[in-house]
Amino acid sequence: MAIVRLEGITRQFGSATGKTAAAKFTGITEITFEVPDGQFWALVGPSGCGKSTILRTIAGLERATSGDLYIGDRCVNQVPARQRDVAMVFQNYALYPHMTVAENLAFGLQMRQVEAQKRQERIADVAKMLAIDHLLDRKPGQLSGGQQQRVALGRAIARQPQVFLLDEPLSNLDAQLRDDTRAELKHLHQQVGITTIYVTHDQVEAMTLADQIVVLDQGRIQQIGEPQTIYSRPASRMIATFLGSPPMNIMRSVYEGAAFQVYGQRLPCPETLQAKLQPIVGQSYDLGIRPEHLQLSAAPGHLQVDITVVEPLGREVLVRAKLPAETSAQAQEIAFQCRPDQCPRVGDRVFLTVELDQLFVFDVETGKTLGCVIN
Numbered sequence: 490m491a492i493v494r495l496e497g498i499t500r501q502f503g504s505a506t507g508k509t510a511a512a513k514f515t516g517i518t519e520i521t522f523e524v525p526d527g528q529f530w531a532l533v534g535p536s537g538c539g540k541s542t543i544l545r546t547i548a549g550l551e552r553a554t555s556g557d558l559y560i561g562d563r564c565v566n567q568v569p570a571r572q573r574d575v576a577m578v579f580q581n582y583a584l585y586p587h588m589t590v591a592e593n594l595a596f597g598l599q600m601r602q603v604e605a606q607k608r609q610e611r612i613a614d615v616a617k618m619l620a621i622d623h624l625l626d627r628k629p630g631q632l633s634g635g636q637q638q639r640v641a642l643g644r645a646i647a648r649q650p651q652v653f654l655l656d657e658p659l660s661n662l663d664a665q666l667r668d669d670t671r672a673e674l675k676h677l678h679q680q681v682g683i684t685t686i687y688v689t690h691d692q693v694e695a696m697t698l699a700d701q702i703v704v705l706d707q708g709r710i711q712q713i714g715e716p717q718t719i720y721s722r723p724a725s726r727m728i729a730t731f732l733g734s735p736p737m738n739i740m741r742s743v744y745e746g747a748a749f750q751v752y753g754q755r756l757p758c759p760e761t762l763q764a765k766l767q768p769i770v771g772q773s774y775d776l777g778i779r780p781e782h783l784q785l786s787a788a789p790g791h792l793q794v795d796i797t798v799v800e801p802l803g804r805e806v807l808v809r810a811k812l813p814a815e816t817s818a819q820a821q822e823i824a825f826q827c828r829p830d831q832c833p834r835v836g837d838r839v840f841l842t843v844e845l846d847q848l849f850v851f852d853v854e855t856g857k858t859l860g861c862v863i864n
């Protein structure tokens with residue numbers, strides 16, 4: 490096991506020789522973080538934000554244009570991939586097509602000269618854990634996407650490296666298997682505690698597995714924090730709307746001093762927020778409120794909305810509505826949840842109560858969080 494430390498890692502792509510006119514493109518910029526020994530960190534962010542590039546750089550498959558990388562107390566800038574003792578699960582599996590599943594699982598162990606008996610035991614354990622023990626004689630081409638993904642995961646787990654780098658390792662599994670494998674991964678990590686960096690699009694995976702989450706956008710770190718902190722105190726609109734399903738509702742509004750004007754409706758501004766916003770009366774803001782902090786109200790509440798879509802989810806109903814506006818193009822969508830027995834019908838006009846102490850205020854231009862009551 491080992492710490493993994495990135496110090497100002499930047500990776501540029503494109504012609505470095507200048508022979509072609511291709512412009513350089515910066516995939517990741519000044520990435521700095523340290524994963525303590527044995528911790529589980531998740532990298533999240535929209536497609537193309539640089540998650541795989543970071544993992545590939547740690548694995549030694551990409552060379553950083555600048556910055557330093559440490560695994561344990563060793564600077565590995567010049568250390569080739571095979572000597573870094575990291576195991577990576579690739580987004581596209583990267584299994585050896587000519588080898589059987591068993592041979593794929595054994596490959597890393599053979600390279601490290603693990604003795605045959607031990608090799609067999611480890612492969613059997615991992616294959617059982619990932620429910621691929623009946624597939625050991627098949628070749629990757631004879632497997633489904635989800636099965637290939639489990640073999641790729643098994644190959645990394647069997648190696649017992651110093652560091653795991655997992656690039657969306659569960660993305661092709663069906664819902665049940667995904668839940669099971671996620672729980673299994675958590676269990677495995679609790680048992681062996683190998684330092685792990687995990688890339689995912691799935692916020693449930695990030696929230697449930699990670700000690701810390703790193704949120705990325707356009708190649709730069711936006712926020713690092715514990716899952717609950719990232720969720721409840723997002724540093725920007727982008728983070729607020731990225732984590733959470735359905736995402737935080739965002740409503741354009743004008744601050745009037747003691748209240749926000751939201752599409753012709755008035756929403757009182759909590760006093761603690763007023764203090765933060767005082768210098769900027771009359772300006773536009775983006776207001777944020779999570780769906781779980783809106784409630785249907787029998788009496789006139791804070792906001793009046795028109796129901797547009799009703800999605801029963803079993804235990805609860807996800808309701809989508811619009812704040813009435815002069816033209817339908819201006820109408821603002823808003824989502825909230827309610828109990829099935831309270832569910833309104835499409836076309837109904839209803840009142841919502843807003844938990845005012847859960848409001849967020851974002852800068853319209855930069856998206857930065859300007860204030861929330863809990864901070």
Ligand SMILES: Nc1ncnc2c1ncn2[C@@H]1O[C@H](COP(=O)(O)OP(=O)(O)OP(=O)(O)O)[C@@H](O)[C@H]1O
Nearest residue numbers: 502503514515516535536537538539540541542543
């Ligand atoms: N070899 C390359 N040459 C040029 N650009 C590249 C190369 N590899 C990656 N990029 C660019 O760098 C950026 C980051 O790519 P990366 O694969 O790290 O994104 P990602 O966050 O893993 O996205 P996804 O969620 O879609 O897998 C993207 O804009 C991508 O097009």
Ligand SMILES: [Mg+2]
Nearest residue numbers: 540541542580
């Ligand atoms: Mg990727």
